Amino acid sequence: MIPAWMQKKEQFAPPGDGGAFAVRSLKALGGLLARVRVQRGREGRLRLPALWKLLLLLALLLTLSLSRQPLLLLALAALVLGYASTLPPGELWSVLKPALGAAVLALLLLLPAMLLWPEGRGNNLILAGKVFISIIMVNLLNRHTPWNQITRALRQLHVPGVFVFVLDLTLKYIVLLGGLMVELLTARGLRAVGRDRHKYRSVGGVMGVTFLRSTELSRQTWEAMCCRGFTEDYKGL
């Protein structure tokens, strides 16, 4: 027999705030998962082998960081921005947005220094510009290079197979566990109908369950590896 309170229809006026942490986490996770999906599916138009791209990126980052000659910096900026300008607008924005954010942050951070020591202003502005260019470069690489090509490039660089294996597993688990977190946070949102006085309980719950699942997943992976004849030969991976 269902209890009396369940037979009635009740009126309930909820408070108008709260839950911002869950909303923001959901948004961040959603962006992450979408990003990883794009990352997996896309081939770049610039058909350099991933290994070259990786080395080129490192070389450019290093040059950028070491260089103090305005002309060289301008040349790098021209190269990177010129390449970026050939992207379709939607993609362009997703490459530029984080870079702009980081550059603005850098300017804010450097603002007191520029006021305190006006003679160092030039260097500070160059620093902000370098931040801007490097983030565009990293974004360009990962927009146009599927993850499996990056790991293949790492293998070609003789990074140990165990390490590459862990990297690949990690990305797989990020998708699985990220999806779990999205569902848990959604379920929480559907039942968080009022003022949650124990927000940290939800935080602990969502992340705790995610941890428990992560150990379960890793155990299952291990068992599946054994079932398919894995003989603890990590070097052969």
Next chain:
Amino acid sequence: MHIPENYLSPVSCAVMGAAMIPVWIHAVKKTNEELPKEKLPLLGAGAAFSFLAMMFNVPLVGGTTGHAVGGTLIALLFGPNAACIAVSVALLLQAVIFGDGGILAFGANCFNMAFVLPYVGYFVYRLIVKAGDGEKARSGFHLLGAAVGSYVGLNVAAFCCAVEFGLQPMLFRDALGNALYCPYDLSIAIPAMMLPHLAVAGLVEAAFTVAVFALVRKTAPDLSYDRLRVEAPRPGGKRYLPIFALIAVLIAACPLGLLATGTAWGEWGADEIAEIVTNGKALGYTPAGLEKGWSLNVPMPDYALEGMNEVLAYILSAVIGVALLVILFKLLSLVMRGRRNRA
């Protein structure tokens, strides 16, 4: 706390990366010894968990939110050695795929967040649990340990980060004496970094760590690291001694190494920098102006000495800080023991 590209000089980045190599080797070796065979998938899971934990928005007061690093939490759940590897992998993915934290600065970020943070946090946790009667300590001690450990761990890591920033203007300046990378020296970087971490970020980290650790202990007490690991042959305390000796050496060595390369930079700079700049000189500056700039800067001994003093002061204050921490925890354990004896 992710250091982006270009705030640190490539030389500092290289030094920090080099400092991480023995740590990684140690961590991999230890993980092999301590964790059961399925360690590889577990490391992947740990790295994924660490990555996601860093993305999670943690509630602060009044609808605002912040991020935790979760380094101590990972160390409590997976063990400090596995945590070191897991957080490093997470940081690498963040840098390469998501542009979060610099690729060149990867070594420095690992030093702060994958090395200092989890080991210090875990060490403090162990101290408190031991003071509360070891493994059998009441749940409260474990949670207190997790709270204090994560708070201290994050702040020590933030301190390291501040020092890395603060050393830049002392070591890397152009011919005119203007900072090339981060322009704030130790006297600004340390308070600017430490105040928000002591006041806010540390508390967020502690609340996050306790919330998750409490749930895991309640739901699956057999899953935390201390039960997971294969019993280590040597007794507690001592096992971590080498690690902390290593930390101490590195704390001391890092600025020294940086200073060494810094002065070397300045030394060959006398003619070589002139040369480099002359190459770029084709574009506007007159060599005379440059020479003047250089000679203007010649009252160098003074500056070098000043730099020396600051580094010395930094090492001394680091020693004092570590000593204060040790004293604090010794006193704490004394109080705890006294209480237990009375009971």
Next chain:
Amino acid sequence: MALIELDNITFSYAPQEPPVLRDFSMRVETGDCLALRGDNGAGKTTLFRVLNGLSFPQRGQYRFDGQEITQAWLKKPAHAKAFHKRVGYLFQNPELMLFNATVREEIAFGPRQMGLSKDELQTRVEDCLALFGLEALAEKAPYHLSGGQKKKVALAAVLALNPELLILDEPLAGLDRGSRSQLTELLEELRQAGKTLLLATHDDALCRELGAELLEMTAPE
């Protein structure tokens, strides 16, 4: 006024993908009991997500009790909370709904936020535990329960909010025979108490017992 009105809903998960729902319309009156049937991929779960305000159709209109449910309207926490209080949703995989340390806390999570007195809250939680025979498991961690037990806990947690519309995705799947007849009986009682039920199920017996109206769904070509 109908409780649920869907007018020519079209929904796809990504712009370039084919729609999962195309020009779908539906009307549900208060107190109705409707069973959705259809092959895998027919769009049942997607429809449920739309009805819960978790996904938003690219075209068409969804009105709940006269109010149009849009992303903008749900953005206001007060609106979202009032809406979610009235609609209860049991996921197809109930495991994804459980995030508390104990079964008791799991059930108390929703009602604790409703400003009930301590006694009222206590009664609600105990009633819900008793309704599903979960008393013995009250202090256990939901994470470690079996699939069927998890389903019961998740449903108990949803019912503790006393929603007027219940959307249940495969409520009987994975339950043993005894639990099935128990749950069928409970749903019958809820129906009599005036709740609106919307189920996705392949269980003919359940539909017969409830006298549910059947709605066959097919995937759009």
